[in-house]
Amino acid sequence: MNKKFSTTQFVWGVSLFLALFVNLPIIFLQLPRLEKSGIAQLDVLIQVLVCFFYSVFFIQIVYNHSKSSHSKTKIFFEIFIIFIVFVFVLTTLNVLIIGLSMKMFPTVLMRGILIGLIAYFFCRFLIETERKNEILLENEHLKSENLLVQLSSLKNQLNPHFLFNSLNTLSWLINEDKGKSQRYLQKLSQVLRYSLSMQEHSLVPLKEELTLIDSYIFLLQMRFGENLKVVKNIENIPLQIPPLSLQLLIENAIKHNIISTESPLHIWIESNESDKTITVRNTINLKQNSGGTGIGLVNLNERFKILANREIEIEQNEAFIVILPLISY
Template identity: 75%
Template sequence: MNKNFSTTQFVWGVSFFLALFVNFPIIFLQLPRLQKSHIAQLDIVIQIFVSLIYAVFFIQLVYRNSKANTPKIRHSFEILLLLVAYVTVLSTLNILVIGLSVKMIPSVIIRGVSIAGLAYYFSKFLIETDLKNEILLENEQLKTENLLVQLTSLKNQLNPHFLFNSLNTLSWLINEDKEKSQRYLQKLSQVLRYSLSMQEQSLVPLKEELALVDSYIFLLQIRFGNNLQIIKTIENMQFKIPPLSLQLLIENAIKHNVISTASPLSVWIELRDNVLIVRNTHKPKPNSEGTGIGLVNLNERFKILAGREVEIEQNEQEFKVVLPLIPE
């Protein structure tokens, strides 16, 4: 069922209940006269209808102001204004249409205050329910984003190109340097194991993420040699970060930039003022424009988990991404 439709049903249903509840004494007193007097019928219709509209507007006012973080003074003034409007309209109809005395105005005020008190309670219930639904929706969105990032990472690692390059490098190392080939195999298994083990994690300690980066850097530098330089400047490890964030940014830098002896690629990973800055030299390959899905997914994860978006800056010399960190 549509969320807005459900909210509307709730507001009107509760408002109708409140209109009947506060006007029950009048309805009870008029019951003996209902069949004989049109005035009695009109009296009940007017009391219920005006109270119903008042309750609907009251609940919607409290709900809207809460969502908009309206200042308390303005919020209180609007509630008072609505109460005055209710008392004025209903009292005027009672006097001019029903022919009642001005002595019934205190009764109208009491009913208006009663509806306001009860409607305020139901408004808060509606606001809390809406907040819970938003949290559930964000959690589901986060799970989806995590799965997409994990799937993308696994596809990048387990695709034929990655395995071919890794196994080709390993085969060469076995013949050239058996000791280094064993280290290479160990680092490769660490990268794959980490990726598989992070499927259920939303956040990981920065220390663990950097351990993965170290293994990943080892694999890359065996392949690219001195043509790829990755420099880390991180002293404080007391933070958390969405898993595979740094690997994604390093992959992007390698995928979209030229790496050669004439044009080496440098990547810097630096911690400054509770943010992680990942920047690289910008020498794009011809026709290397990507879809940008990886960065979009990464931004969504940080927006939900850290409450801040990822900052991206680019110029002719450098591409920079700023990741907000979450203190442990």
């Protein structure tokens, strides 16, 4: 409805402009008599109204046929008919009502041709503008679909990595301590349930992600004990984050660094409300051949580029630091 309404407004506006434009000489000639002569007022009114309706019908014919598969011959025939009707009606009104002679017939023809030419080009402009808008909308739709496909692919690449490492940890605990393995399995099921439930979500509240991290840290500390120290300093910020983002960073720290009594691993998770970011920082004591593929951080960065139009920040000096942008609702 809005599109039709705006198109109608455009057609009427163009038609009124054309009607006034082609009749400017007549309006100027009649201007001195407009206040005193009713015939002069009627003359101007008739010229403008007839030209206005002629322009409206002309544009509608060209515009409507552009949306259909009608032949050019049919369009030309209908334009010719509306032109003949315009000339006949305006000439008749000029002679019978205004009292003009047939000598005005050529001016009627010229006005009809001029209106037709200008109206045609205005109409083509309207058609091309609509086509460009349709192409832009289609491109935006395809872009959105492509982003969703990319996002789904990236999420699916993260989850098998998480599951593989979790099962390895469970297998190790079963051999080490069956009592602990039961508690571990309970927490692991909570983490996996969260992971599965988040498959259809691109973003989750930060609070939910932190609940996952609490369970995940519990699992890790059952294995590493005092050799793994995690400190959280998180403000209650009503923002969102891609699911499993923090879990991935903690997992990477575990994967690449030595964790022992002599070299405990420290991880700090801190939020910054003013910058709307969350920072994960860990000490560095790399394992041998722990370079890895880097696909985890690359995929995580791609997710943030798609969802937040921002990239993650990575710094490495005395500690390894990853800064994640948080996303508003």
